[in-house]
Amino acid sequence: MAERVAVVSVAQTKYHQNRGDVREAELAYEAIEQVLQETGLKFVEDGTGIDATVSCSHDHWDGQTISDIKIGDVAGAHLRPEEKVAEDGTHAVYYAMLQILSGHHDVVLVVSHMKESQTVRSMIENAAFDPVYQRLIGLDFLTAAALQARRYMYKYGITEEQCAKVVVKNRKNAQNNPYAQAPMGLTVEDVLRSPMLSSPIRQLDAKPVSDGACAMILAKEEKAKRLSDKPAWIKGAGSCYDAFYLGDRDLADCQSLMLAAKQAYDMAGIGDPRKEIDLAEVSEYYSYQELLWMEGLGFCDRGEGGKLIDSGVTQMGGRLPLNPSGGLLSGRPFAVGGMAAVAEAVLQLRGEAGARQLPDVSTALAHGVTGPCGQLQCVLVLGKD
Amino acid sequence: MTEKAGEEFLVMPIPLELPFQWAAGSYHGRTLREIKDNNRFVGIRCPQCKSILFPAAMVCPLCHVKVGEDWVELGEKGTVEDFAIVEMSVLDPSTGKERVESQPQAVIRLDGGAVMEHRLEEKDPQKLRVGMRVEAVFKPEGEGGKGDLTDILYFRTIEK
Ligand SMILES: [Zn+2]
Numbered sequence: 001m002a003e004r005v006a007v008v009s010v011a012q013t014k015y016h017q018n019r020g021d022v023r024e025a026e027l028a029y030e031a032i033e034q035v036l037q038e039t040g041l042k043f044v045e046d047g048t049g050i051d052a053t054v055s056c057s058h059d060h061w062d063g064q065t066i067s068d069i070k071i072g073d074v075a076g077a078h079l080r081p082e083e084k085v086a087e088d089g090t091h092a093v094y095y096a097m098l099q100i101l102s103g104h105h106d107v108v109l110v111v112s113h114m115k116e117s118q119t120v121r122s123m124i125e126n127a128a129f130d131p132v133y134q135r136l137i138g139l140d141f142l143t144a145a146a147l148q149a150r151r152y153m154y155k156y157g158i159t160e161e162q163c164a165k166v167v168v169k170n171r172k173n174a175q176n177n178p179y180a181q182a183p184m185g186l187t188v189e190d191v192l193r194s195p196m197l198s199s200p201i202r203q204l205d206a207k208p209v210s211d212g213a214c215a216m217i218l219a220k221e222e223k224a225k226r227l228s229d230k231p232a233w234i235k236g237a238g239s240c241y242d243a244f245y246l247g248d249r250d251l252a253d254c255q256s257l258m259l260a261a262k263q264a265y266d267m268a269g270i271g272d273p274r275k276e277i278d279l280a281e282v283s284e285y286y287s288y289q290e291l292l293w294m295e296g297l298g299f300c301d302r303g304e305g306g307k308l309i310d311s312g313v314t315q316m317g318g319r320l321p322l323n324p325s326g327g328l329l330s331g332r333p334f335a336v337g338g339m340a341a342v343a344e345a346v347l348q349l350r351g352e353a354g355a356r357q358l359p360d361v362s363t364a365l366a367h368g369v370t371g372p373c374g375q376l377q378c379v380l381v382l383g384k385d
Numbered sequence: 386m387t388e389k390a391g392e393e394f395l396v397m398p399i400p401l402e403l404p405f406q407w408a409a410g411s412y413h414g415r416t417l418r419e420i421k422d423n424n425r426f427v428g429i430r431c432p433q434c435k436s437i438l439f440p441a442a443m444v445c446p447l448c449h450v451k452v453g454e455d456w457v458e459l460g461e462k463g464t465v466e467d468f469a470i471v472e473m474s475v476l477d478p479s480t481g482k483e484r485v486e487s488q489p490q491a492v493i494r495l496d497g498g499a500v501m502e503h504r505l506e507e508k509d510p511q512k513l514r515v516g517m518r519v520e521a522v523f524k525p526e527g528e529g530g531k532g533d534l535t536d537i538l539y540f541r542t543i544e545k
Contacts, residue, residue, distance in 0.1 A: 025442070025443065135399065
């Protein structure tokens with residue numbers, strides 16, 4: 001790659017179940033203000049500041065056509081470029097990276113924001129399905145996830161206990177993350193006793209309703225080195241869609257993730273992710289997804305996700321810690337979720353992850369996903385140098 | 386699923402209600418509260434460019450700085466800068482049904498320096514003109530102000 005792109009600053013709000021005290025713009029600015037202050041960058045046109053903004057939000061979730069309209073004033077978009085990526089926040093980072101690699105911009109602000117609390121999740125997610133053919137079945141991302149979980153568990157013998165272990169691990173990790181919404185000391189039994197939502201997914205197998213925002217600054221190499229003494233380089237990036245109709249995929253597999261990961265690993269020159277990745281932040285909206293995504297990312301063989309969690313490899317202190325931040329299960333909003341994963345990867349690479357800091361981090365992976373049953377996947381590999 | 390006789394096309398009507406709870410936040414919140422409780426318009430002055438943000442907001446879009454708390458009264462009188470007589474039926478956002486717009490929509494520059502969009506009492510096209518002087522008419526006390534822009538009934542003409 002001729003040009004290199006780095007993340008030079010990241011910030012998050014504390015994630016919360018209901019930020020009824022702020023408008024979306026005010027919520028987004030809580031994160032934006034921090035990256036402006038850390039870098040000293042301004043929204044100026046003379047080539048010394050932020051050249052453009054990329055945001056991530058969703059019209060339907062926000063109940064507003066062109067959902068980025070209302071954050072433009074705080075995101076430097078007044079008579080300046082701002083574009084929205086209505087996928088996961090990782091895709092916004094990916095898009096900002098492409099803006100820089102294209103030579104079009106040098107320094108880009110990326111911001112994702114979401115207030116899940118202001119509407120009804122199931123209604124919004126139901127509307128992602130085909131209005132003529134699928135919606136009246138009542139599918140939403142939760143019930144679709146239950147279909148995927150059941151299929152995955154059936155095909156590979158994954159157990160409810162193994163899924164519950166993901167919840168226990170991530171809620172425990174969140175206890176060391178000041179941004180986490182709902183850290184919790186849990187046992188496998190606690191998870192298995194929580195109310196059933198859509199079998200086999202129980203309440204604690206699903207992420208809680210969450211509001212929050214995440215912001216970061218991406219810059220091309222020469223400027224990144226001036227803006228930060230600890231830039232986190234984007235070494236690899238991949239994105240891939242899967243089929244829309246659930247029946248057109250084997251839900252026990254995650255082919256689009258495997259393909260997105262391959263793109264990212266090839267670009268980063270990673271031959272064996274099990275040895276070369278020091279930590280991964282993956283977007284697990286539901287507990288089984290962390291196991292399935294580990295397989296898609298090549299951290300274990302197909303069907304071995306359950307054994308990997310059993311082995312303890314993915315715990316803090318294990319060879320490949322997963323979701324040291326606590327992940328989505330500890331409370332992170334849709335759209336912001338994967339960008340917070342990038343933020344955690346950056347903090348770990350910079351040695352700024354506080355009580356959850358892992359030793360010797362030189363390569364970190366961040367993963368984001370959107371659409372039912374992991375339809376659209378994004379993988380970013382970040383490194384210290 | 387409904388099917389018109391003689392047509393092969395199926396149409397799926399889904400009359401969906403969209404429940405939302407949008408937060409006003411502290412700046413929009415005070416703007417709306419002042420209208421409802423005190424029948425007055427207040428904006429906030431940017432400490433850098435001195436322009437007035439109305440409705441009040443946290444960050445000046447021009448200067449990209451936090452505006453602080455320099456609240457200013459804008460008065461209830463203003464000048465019509467632009468108007469449109471809406472002859473077609475429009476969507477009533479509170480019901481989702483169509484309504485016939487009964488009052489012209491207008492852009493009004495308040496004497497205190499801020500601009501707002503609202504409706505005019507005057508419906509006669511012969512009497513409407515850019516530059517006409519107007520003042521806000523608020524919902525009478527006791528008629529249930531809601532903390533939104535329906536707490537202003539319209540702007541009425543104060544000078545020919
Ligand atoms: Zn200003």
